[in-house]
Amino acid sequence: MKIMKVDHYEEMSQEAAKLVKEKIKANPKATLGLATGGTPVGMYEQLIKEYKEGSLSFRHVKTINLDEYVGLTAGDENSYRAYMNNLFFKHIDIPNESTFLPNGDADDLQKECEYYEETIKSIGGVDLQILGIGGNGHIAFNEPGTPFTSRTHVVKLASATREANARYFDDEEDVPEYAVTMGIETILESKEIVLLASGENKAEALRELVEGEKDEANPSTALQGHPNLTIIADRQACKKLGEQSFTKEQ
Numbered sequence: 001m002k003i004m005k006v007d008h009y010e011e012m013s014q015e016a017a018k019l020v021k022e023k024i025k026a027n028p029k030a031t032l033g034l035a036t037g038g039t040p041v042g043m044y045e046q047l048i049k050e051y052k053e054g055s056l057s058f059r060h061v062k063t064i065n066l067d068e069y070v071g072l073t074a075g076d077e078n079s080y081r082a083y084m085n086n087l088f089f090k091h092i093d094i095p096n097e098s099t100f101l102p103n104g105d106a107d108d109l110q111k112e113c114e115y116y117e118e119t120i121k122s123i124g125g126v127d128l129q130i131l132g133i134g135g136n137g138h139i140a141f142n143e144p145g146t147p148f149t150s151r152t153h154v155v156k157l158a159s160a161t162r163e164a165n166a167r168y169f170d171d172e173e174d175v176p177e178y179a180v181t182m183g184i185e186t187i188l189e190s191k192e193i194v195l196l197a198s199g200e201n202k203a204e205a206l207r208e209l210v211e212g213e214k215d216e217a218n219p220s221t222a223l224q225g226h227p228n229l230t231i232i233a234d235r236q237a238c239k240k241l242g243e244q245s246f247t248k249e250q
């Protein structure tokens with residue numbers, strides 16, 4: 001595990017975009033695992049900027065997202081498909097058919113989960129996975145108590161997660177109760193993982209991820225065993241980490 005402590009959100013976003021850019025330069029056909037939520041928005045903005053300046057192309061890249069709400073159609077403005085289209089895909093040169101998200105509106109969600117696992121395999125697995133972290137330690141939508149051996153599955157969202165995500169909806173009651181998410185084992189198979197954390201409200205979750213016991217009660221601790229994990233976190237998010245946890249990368 002490598003921890004890169006940066007000053008603020010902007011710097012976190014720039015460092016994350018830099019790693020994505022390096023990955024694409026090294027392999028223009030790379031598969032990126034992408035995340036939603038507030039945290040990666042700045043990284044997407046930075047990548048769009050690089051694309052517009054002509055220093056980066058996504059023409060041969062594939063992307064696969066971590067999760068999607070159950071019951072929202074792709075056209076629903078609160079779906080993660082809409083988030084990805086609006087905040088990233090429509091601004092870059094990636095072909096639509098190279099971008100994958102679970103279909104949370106599928107009739108048979110179990111089949112959709114199996115299909116998603118097959119999709120990940122068929123595009124060669126994830127080369128670089130971007131992750132955020134929930135205040136309760138969730139990664140993707142894997143809530144506390146999710147087995148570390150889980151694959152893509154349907155999950156009932158914790159009330160803390162629904163509350164945290166209510167800011168995007170008109171009403172908290174509109175936040176879907178269920179989601180389809182890559183499982184923890186699925187995520188751990190990514191060749192490289194970059195986890196982003198910004199703000200004091202992530203400090204405790206980050207402390208547990210870095211310094212806590214590996215325990216299914218905290219999904220993020222599963223990452224401790226990953227051979228190629230970089231955490232990019234700002235000062236506020238690093239507030240509760242002991243000095244021994246840092247090896248600042250230049």
Ligand SMILES: N[C@@H]1[C@@H](O)[C@H](O)[C@@H](COP(=O)(O)O)O[C@@H]1O
Pocket residue numbers: 035036037038039040066067131132133134135139140141161165
């Ligand atoms: N499913 C997403 C996660 O992928 C995300 O990492 C997390 C943190 O969100 P935010 O970045 O808005 O704090 O919550 C959401 O529920």
